[in-house]
Amino acid sequence: MDERELAATFDLEKLTPEFYANPYPTYRALREIDPVKRMPNGAYFLTRYDDLVAAYKNTKAFSSDKKKEFAPKYGASLLYEHHTTSLVFNDPPAHTRVRRLIMGALSPRAIAGMEPDLIRLVDRLLDAIAAKGKVDLIDDFAAAIPIEVIGNLLDVPEDEREPLRDWSLAILGALEPVVSPEVFARGNKAVKDFLAYLDGLVARRRARPGNPDRDVLTRLIQGEDNGERLTEKELLHNCIFLLNAGHETTTNLIGNGLVALSGNPAQKKRLVANPDSIKTAVEEILRFESSNQLGNRITTEQVEFGGITMPAGTLLTLCIGAANRDPEQFPDPETFDVGRTPNRHLAFGTGAHQCAGMALARLEGAIAISRFLARFPDYALNGPPVRGGRARFRGFLSVSCSVRR
Numbered sequence: 057m058d059e060r061e062l063a064a065t066f067d068l069e070k071l072t073p074e075f076y077a078n079p080y081p082t083y084r085a086l087r088e089i090d091p092v093k094r095m096p097n098g099a100y101f102l103t104r105y106d107d108l109v110a111a112y113k114n115t116k117a118f119s120s121d122k123k124k125e126f127a128p129k130y131g132a133s134l135l136y137e138h139h140t141t142s143l144v145f146n147d148p149p150a151h152t153r154v155r156r157l158i159m160g161a162l163s164p165r166a167i168a169g170m171e172p173d174l175i176r177l178v179d180r181l182l183d184a185i186a187a188k189g190k191v192d193l194i195d196d197f198a199a200a201i202p203i204e205v206i207g208n209l210l211d212v213p214e215d216e217r218e219p220l221r222d223w224s225l226a227i228l229g230a231l232e233p234v235v236s237p238e239v240f241a242r243g244n245k246a247v248k249d250f251l252a253y254l255d256g257l258v259a260r261r262r263a264r265p266g267n268p269d270r271d272v273l274t275r276l277i278q279g280e281d282n283g284e285r286l287t288e289k290e291l292l293h294n295c296i297f298l299l300n301a302g303h304e305t306t307t308n309l310i311g312n313g314l315v316a317l318s319g320n321p322a323q324k325k326r327l328v329a330n331p332d333s334i335k336t337a338v339e340e341i342l343r344f345e346s347s348n349q350l351g352n353r354i355t356t357e358q359v360e361f362g363g364i365t366m367p368a369g370t371l372l373t374l375c376i377g378a379a380n381r382d383p384e385q386f387p388d389p390e391t392f393d394v395g396r397t398p399n400r401h402l403a404f405g406t407g408a409h410q411c412a413g414m415a416l417a418r419l420e421g422a423i424a425i426s427r428f429l430a431r432f433p434d435y436a437l438n439g440p441p442v443r444g445g446r447a448r449f450r451g452f453l454s455v456s457c458s459v460r461r
C-alpha cells in the first residue's frame with residue numbers, strides 16, 4: 057500500500073497484521089497526509105508532536121475522565137468501576153488528591169534508595185540466565201524485574217506476587233481499541249480477583265502499617281496530613297492501577313530495548329563500548345519503541361487542530377508512537393541513535409498526568425539493560441521474537457535468546 061492509501065484506509069478499529077508488526081509506516085503516512093484523522097466512529101487520531109503536547113498540557117479543554125467513553129464499552133461492570141476510579145482516568149480534584157499521595161513515595165530519594173535491591177535482583181536473574189544459556193528475555197528477565205519492584209513499592213509479600221502479572225495483562229488488554237467478549241470477561245475476572253486479594257492485603261496493612269516513606273500502600277491508607285482519605289473503593293482501584301501501570305510498560309521498555317539493540321549491532325557496539333551512554337540509550341528506546349503507544353482525551357469545549365474544529369465531547373486518540381517520530385521535533389526520526397540529544401520524547405506523556413513512575417522506570421531500564429549488556433555483550437536472538445499483538449501497549453510476549461557463558 058502506498059502512503060495515501062495507508063492514510064485513507066486507517067481505522068483504529070480495523071487494524072491489520074502488518075500494522076501490529078510495524079505501525080510506523082502508517083503513523084508516518086498519517087502524520088504527513090492526514091495528521092488530524094477522523095475515524096469512521098467520529099473520533100480523531102492525532103499524530104503530530106505539537107498537537108499532542110497541546111492536548112496533554114491543557115487538562116481543562118482535554119479531559120482524562122473516561123466515564124462517557126467507557127459506559128457503552130464496558131456497561132455496569134467491574135472493569136468500568138476500575139478504570140473510572142483510577143487517577144489516570146480522572147481530572148482534578150480527584151486526580152490531584154491521589155497523585156499527591158503517590159508522588160511522595162516516588163521522590164528522588166525514595167527511588168535512589170531502591171537501587172541496591174534492584175541491582176541485586178538483576179544480578180540474580182543474570183546468574184540464572186548464565187546457568188541456562190538459552191532463555192526467554194521476557195519471562196526470564198524483562199517481566200521478572202518490574203513485578204518485584206512494584207511489589208516492593210506496595211510491599212506485597214514475595215510469595216503472593218505470582219498472579220499479579222496475569223491480572224495486569226488481562227486488565228490492560230481490555231483497554232485495546234476493540235475488545236472481544238473473551239477479553240472483556242478475562243478483564244472483569246482479573247479486577248474481581250485483584251480486588252479480593254487487595255481487600256485482604258489492605259486489612260493486614262491497616263493492622264500493621266508499614267513505613268510511609270517507602271510503602272505506597274501505607275501512604276494511601278493513611279492519607280494526607282490534612283486528614284483527607286481515599287474511600288475504600290478509590291484505595292483498592294488505585295492500588296490495582298499502580299500495580300498495572302508499572303508493570304507491562306517497564307517489561308516492554310526492557311524487552312523492546314534488548315531487541316532494538318540486537319537489531320542495530322552498530323548501536324549495540326557503541327553502547328557496550330560506552331556504558332555511560334545508558335541514560336541517553338534508555339531515552340532513545342523509549343522514543344523509538346514507546347511501550348505505551350496511544351493516549352486518550354475527550355474535549356470539554358470547542359477546540360481546533362490543523363484547521364479542523366471539533367465540538368465539546370469529541371474523543372481523541374493521541375498517538376505517542378507517531379509523535380515520537382515526528383521530523384519537526386526529531387532529526388532523522390526513523391534512525392535508532394543511542395546518543396540522541398536532545399530527546400524530548402512523549403513516551404511518558406507530559407503535563408499534569410505525566411507518568412508518576414518515570415524516574416523509577418528509567419532506573420529499572422538503565423540497570424537492567426546496562427548490566428545485561430556488560431554480562432552478555434554477544435547475546436543473540438533465536439529467530440524472530442513473538443509480538444504481544446497489541447496496539448496500545450507495544451512489546452513482545454516472548455523473545456528466545458542465547459547467551460555465551
Ligand code: HEM
Nearest residue numbers: 143144301302305306309347403404405409411412413417
Ligand atoms: C517505561 C515505563 C512506563 C511508561 C512508558 C509509562 C507511560 C505512562 C504514560 C504515557 C502516562 C500518561 C497517561 C496519560 O496522560 O494519559 C503514565 C501515567 C502514569 N504512570 Fe507510567 N509509564 C511507565 C512506568 C510506570 C511505573 C514504573 C509506574 C509506577 C511506579 C507508573 C505509574 C504511573 C502513574 C501513577 C500514572 C498516572 C499519572 C497521572 O495520571 O497523574 N508508570 N505512564
